[in-house]
Amino acid sequence: MASLSLQLRDYRLTVAEILYHMPDHPGLLQSFVWQEMDIAPRYPVLRKFLTFWERELDGKLHSVKVASNPLITPAAYRFVGADLRLQ
Template sequence: MAALALQLKDYRLTTAEILYHMPDHPGVLQAYIWQELDLAPRFPQLKHFLDFWSRCLDGKLHSVRVASEALIKPAEFKLVGAEFRLH
């Protein structure tokens, strides 16, 4: 129920692909996928997570790619050209 309440407050499903250098092999990149409900375009949850990463984890960040999509949207209607009824 808490997720629905957040979505009604305009939180969106946010996915981030985080590329980072492996601590033991800095020339090798590893990918990590992060996904949460967050507020676009400022993304406070993602920024909080990346700050934690920079402070506490050994893998140096290389790049972050972000995608965001609203899960609750106005209904989309499409008119149909014909209607068939079966009895």
């Protein structure tokens, strides 16, 4: 139920692929996939997570790719070109 209330407030499913340098081997990159409900285009939840990452974790960030998609969208509709009557 919490997810639905977030979606109604314009939160959308957000996925981020985070590439970071491994602490023991800085020349190697490791991938981490993060998924959460967030608001595009500001992404406050993702920014909070990345701030935590930089402050608390040893792996230095290399890059972040973000994709998001609204889960609740207006219904698709089309007009029917015929009127059928049954008697």
